[in-house]
Amino acid sequence: MGREDRGLREPWSRASLERLATLLEHAECRFAAPMVAHTSFQIGGPADLLVCVTTQADLERALDYCAGERVPWMLLGRGTNVLVRDGGVRGVVLTLGGELGTYRFDGNTATAGAGAPLGALARAAGNRGLAGLEFACGIPGSVGGAVVMNAGAYHGQFSDVVASVTVVGAGQAPCRLDRHELEFGYRWSSLQQGMAVVLEAKCELRPGDPVALGAIMAELDAKRRAKQPVGLPSAGSVFKRPPGHYASHLIEAAGCKGRRRGGAQVSPLHAGFIVNTGNATSQDVLALMAEVQAAVYARSGIMLEPEIKIIGEDLDE
Ligand SMILES: Cc1cc2nc3c(=O)[nH]c(=O)nc-3n(C[C@H](O)[C@H](O)[C@H](O)COP(=O)(O)OP(=O)(O)OC[C@H]3O[C@@H](n4cnc5c(N)ncnc54)[C@H](O)[C@@H]3O)c2cc1C
Known part of the structure; x- marks a missing residue:
């Protein structure tokens, strides 16, 4: 069945996506x-409509409209923890830019828009002591x-x-959730349930010495560059760390380090990463993930759970 035929079964149409694009005053729509082009894995078919919203008003308008x-929609951050399937994403993919990606400091508090790059925020905080x-x-x-x-990394995590955190949802005014109203776990937060969009986060930091903080970050950067395939497209660690183990050690012990499927490869540098060696498809990555899970399970009895979010649809759906 062709995409056009399938489109007829959807409750929404291309025309409704076009109407959305005209409603948004300060958004870039494609x-x-x-x-x-929007994921660090550099894998994935097209989104029907990609909207970079730059104001809170446009974000609320888009959520209400969808x-x-x-119209189905999803929020994409910087696309560094996702695998988008080869058939792409139906409906709207929203990203946050402009005023939704800025940050400011007040005393020991950093207030950051959800679209702000985390690394830049960390460095700016360090520079301010x-x-x-x-x-x-x-x-x-x-x-x-x-x-x-x-x-999280190196014994620290966002929680x-x-x-x-300030969140917004369709038909709901922005709402502030204090730390005690949120639940966090290993690479998990209660915000993964439901459809709230994070607008802004406030972080409580401590006074420190800018030079010492800069030195710590330089050391962590060097560690990362030495141990992770930072030069190749990936989505970071593919699997969560099982309690009491490191996924990368289990994968290496199961003989999977360096294993390939099409253009996807278990990194020879860090077995927790799958890298795109140039022309990987989502099918290659998913097949390799399944192989790794089976091999690790056969050797250790542990079933690895994906950390990356797998989104979109297959080409033949
Ligand atoms: C080279 C490399 C190294 C990495 N190292 C680490 C590491 O050390 N530690 C670590 O924890 N992770 C690491 N990652 C993974 C990734 O960077 C983190 O998980 C990061 O927090 C994902 O942020 P993102 O903006 O890219 O989210 P995305 O990948 O775009 O999205 C991830 C999920 O969050 C949701 N989401 C994003 N923004 C919002 C929002 N504003 N509101 C609601 N939902 C939202 C998305 O819908 C999706 O479900 C690494 C990735 C790479 C490529």
Whole structure:
């Protein structure tokens, strides 16, 4: 069945996407936008409509419109923890830019728009002599993605510093959730349930010495460059760390380090990463993930759980 025929079964149409594009005053809209260009894996078919919203008003308008017209939508941060399937994403993919990607400091508090790059926030905090975000300097995602995923590294995680988060949903005014109203776990937050969009996060930091903080971040950067395939497209660690183990050690022990499927390869440098060696498809990555899970299970009895979010549809759906 062709895409046009399938489109007829949808409760929404291309015309409804075009109407949305005209409603948004300060957004950049692209139809049939290839997700290869918007994900760190550099994999994925087209989104029907990719919208970069730059104001809170446009974001609220887009959410209300999609709810009213029953257009499916999803929020993409910097696309560094996702695998988009080769058939792409139906409906609207929203990203946050402009005023939704800025940050400011007030005393020991950093207030960051969800679209702000996490690494830039960590460095700016360090330069101002504010400690607490050093762990995040090399994490390539956005502040919104860090809250939702509870991003972490080197004994730190976002939940250690977050004081409150402002979220917005269709038909709902923005609402502030204090730390005690949020739940966090390993690479998990209660915000993964439901359809709230993170607008902003406040982080409570501590006074520190800018030179010492800069040195810590330089050391963490060097560690990352030595141990991770930072030069190749990937989505970071593919699997969550099982309690009491490291996924990369289990994968290596199961003989999967360096294993290939099409253009996807278990990194020979860090077995927790799958890298795109040039022309990987989502099918290659998914097949390799399944092979790795089976091999690790056969050797250790542990079933690895994906950390990356797998979105969109297959080419033949
Ligand atoms: C080279 C490399 C190294 C990495 N190292 C680390 C590491 O050390 N530690 C670590 O934890 N992660 C790491 N990652 C993974 C990734 O950077 C983090 O998970 C990051 O927090 C994801 O942020 P993002 O903006 O890219 O989110 P995306 O990948 O765009 O989205 C991830 C999920 O969050 C949701 N989301 C994003 N923004 C919002 C929002 N504003 N509101 C609601 N939902 C939202 C999306 O819908 C999706 O479900 C690495 C990735 C790469 C490529």
